[in-house]
Amino acid sequence: MKIKLFITITNLLKMRSILLVFLLVFSLSSFAQWKSYKLTSSGDTLNRVDKINRKWGPWKLHYDQVRGEPGYEEEGWFEKDRKEGEWRLFTLMGDLVGIEYYKWGLKDSICRYFTKDGALRLEQSWRALNPDKEYDTLEIEDPDKFNTYRTVVVKNEGAAIKHGIWKYYDPQTGRVIRSELYTLGKLEEEAKAPVTTEKKPVAKPKEVIEFEKKNSGKKRVRYKDGSTGG
Template sequence: MRRLLFVCTLLCLATGAFAQQLVYKVPKHNQKDEKGRKQGLWMEEVGEIRGEPGFTWEGVYKNDRKEGKWTKSTHGGILLAEETYKNNALNGYCKYFYPDGKRSAEGMIVSSEIPGQKDTIFVVDLDTGAEKPMEIVREGNPVRQGLWKVYDEDSGKMTKQYYSLGEEISAAEAGDNDSIPAAVTPKAPVSHLPHEDAVNGKKKH
């Protein structure tokens, strides 16, 4: 009896310790640092916009800027996109899905501008007509780059598209010789020698 009680006590203690470890390992999300900047794992709910259904963003912030892989899902949990961010701009491999969960497209996106880059432009004051400087902060300009795989929604058939900094190019320009149809060499006319006709039971007239 004492042995049974001892074993039960050990099991309870072990179960409690394991549960505490599980609770401890669950990462906190939507946290800000002392400067009010978003840090770590975040989940953001986006409501319906101009008739488009809402969705959920999930990913990591570093100093208030998106970093690494971010996922976009419907409120019902269907994955819509997996995007890669660098310094708050799309920059890396991305995957997109149809509303039913089937693959839609995937490929590289690069940012052709540096996020956070500051430029000064001159604007005309409408009241005085004088030009005055104004500083603008760029958020990057994400464009498609390299091979993109695009999938038909009904058949799932994949086709290839090629891009150079957002401009679509041909397979030849991209250097993908496997996607270029090989030239068809016309067959030479078949000629029969006299002895072949004799063997086949044919007589040459």
């Protein structure tokens, strides 16, 4: 009985050693595909650059204060050197001040910006055009027919275009003080909402509330540089 138990324990130790070696080899091979990267304290990789200098995966970008403009940081995702999906903007103190969305490396959809206190101050509406095409298509609403859309062919100028409603908020009251309607980059109409001097409690946007709950008491992520050469 003792012999069988000894053999079983020995086999388990061997299996564990083999598994550790496999994980180590797999980890090294994963890192080897990157020309450079940064490693967090939890072992995750950030700011990965492949062998042909393309950014991939989760990234954190830092910008110092320049000519009176405050510094800030961005966190989001790269695919083939282009920003993709949700990107979050922070002050250098860690306050969430913006949520942007990207497609093909260009702003797309509704982007929101906040004060340091978490009050919504601006909403922008963007449409990204596929930079790999000379022409792209967009669906726009027909002003003469409710809830009817038509397809428009647009020459690609290599940048996102303003498309939709832009709203400017009074952070003190939460009221819209100005709105602009853009169609394919053209300002169609501008309206001003009545401004009130009465200050009322303003509810923080849900994105800010969720961010504060998720990061309450957390320390900022630290990382170190890593490189495989190349």
